[in-house]
Amino acid sequence: MSEHPEHSTGGTYSVKGKEFTRDSRYITTRITTDVRDGFPVEPGRYRLVAARACPWANRAIIVRRLLGLEDAISLGLPGPTHDARSWTFDLDPGGRDPVLGIERLQEAYFARDPEYPRGITVPAIVDTATGAVVTNDFAQITLDLSTQWRAFHREGAPDLLPAAHRDEIDEVNRRVFTEVNNGVYRCGFAGSQEAYDEAYDRLWTALDWLEERLADRRYLVGDTITEADVRLFTTLVRFDPVYHGHFKCNRNKLSEQPNLWAYARDLFQTPGFGDTVDFVQIKQHYYVVHTDINPSRIVPKGPDLSGWVTPHGREALGGRPFGDGTPPGPVREGERVDPAHGPR
Template sequence: MPDARNASTAGAFERDESYVNDRIVADAPAGAPTGDRVGAMRWPVEPGRYRLVAARACPWAHRGVIVRRLLGLEDVISLGLVSPTHGEESWRFDLDPDGRDPVLGIHLLREAYDARIPDYPKGVTVPAIVDVPTGQLVTNDFPQITLDLSTEWREHHREGAPDLWPEALRDEMEPIMRRIYTEVNNGVYRCGFAADQQSYDAAYERLWAALDWLEDYLADRRYLVGDHITEADVRLFTTLVRFDAVYHGHFKCNRQKLSEMPVLHAYLRDLFQTPGFGDTTDFPQIKEHYYVVHTDINPTKVVPLGPDLAGLLEPSGRESLGGSPWGAGTAPGPVPKAERVPATNTPLGERA
């Protein structure tokens, strides 16, 4: 998760948006990475070489997990999952036997960061792509990671994979995705980490202006852009699915629950019931992360038992708006057994 603790002296939350911005690209020569521009390298696309390290709790990492599944890259890029909680230094592989990632052989994600940049000076974040042979971080540039999975890894997509970053729609998608990022994805954090009343009030009004816009915008279209799922929908989903469980109460985004907004909640239900979305969502891990790690907001570390999220399984009725999730493609197959969210951790139950 990108560093969520950068606040200005005025009390307004500001996110650090500088990352290790190397890229894995199809036209890079095989072998060692090559120079691209100052501070960045080009790594070659090689099936089996890289490991995506993610936290199910983290909305930014959740994007990568969803896109990898939608595109059928499970056998091409392996997945390492860290614990929903972390210490001051790093995310930990506490979910694995002996607390050690079975592929990378490390206890802390920081070890991969330090292998690339000794004494890495910034926050250790997920998602991160790690080069398995060297154990080095390749990139933690989360907005670019998913776009590259869609474009640079195209040769290795499953048959019937959706085009999540269609070239013909990019000019329309880019401003919408930017607005979703600044006003919604980051907007909930701006509310949650505001350090004074004035900053919180401004953040709250800004967030709800964006959510009201989306309620109107999605009233007559099934997806954000075009007639099938795109990267834009993935980016919005990971915030919306956490809204009632965490952001409404924990981050004080409490004008309404999302379940009280008929259009946005129907849109969320539609996506949640689509393979790749709900079946990668782990609500206990999500709640544990926010309520346990953010001790300045919740010093008791008590994790709430609610809310009841069974409503996510109610019919959405969005099919009447036209379009289909996959366009000309097909749904992904079942979640690999080793990557399934426990049935008790999602309203999807055994269907996950």
């Protein structure tokens, strides 16, 4: 069994008997209105630490922006790479997070538990009063941003978890997580040909299902953007730059899947999605950190990203992206992606 300190994928992971296995044990403390775990919903108290490179963290960045929680929860942005110990704040002046005053996210985990034994993952929500991580449970974080922080949503914030569709959203999310979000990693870190072949077939079975599902509907569930779209988008946007080659998920490029490609472009061009994506950081993370897959650490120059801003035609399917709500406003100063890191 080999162990890898893969801090972006939800803890350490291992290859046991040839098959990739994710460590899904998280700090499951929640921030709630009823203070059940001792952490109240309190604007200005918490900091979301979320690297743009990481798909799981990218979800939280998107949801925070869609809901307009920028004033309620601040955002810390580690750089795209990390060592065996931790994500680092190397993009900030002096290499320290300007709010938490730390060089490594590991320091916030150790403030919670000096013997913390697992991967130092993003996203993480840190209590600025104590400097300690409250939670790194990435799946629950975005659900709680939608439900527990409602009092601080912007006017016109979309309902990403509409009650009428909640069961279907949960069902779709389960399949997308196991077969697609995690499926690309199962391909990339397979420990044998047999394990890879099985993972590859499972991934493409799911992607074919999604290609068919999106043929006559604009969004995954209902006629508005939901949590399900956020969760699929962060994998799709990384597919051609990383997963197709680096993780050997190479039956087709995303750009060769007509419905998925048009759907991904539709979301990318929707405020709150593409304006959170940093393709340069994404490629730097995977190709530099995964030395067992890419020992040279050479980061590819491609692919051509200009297609992301081409017309997608998905409006013909109807749907209302934000339902009865409105798009988010301009990205906040200090949170904008470098224009040179996107499609040109």
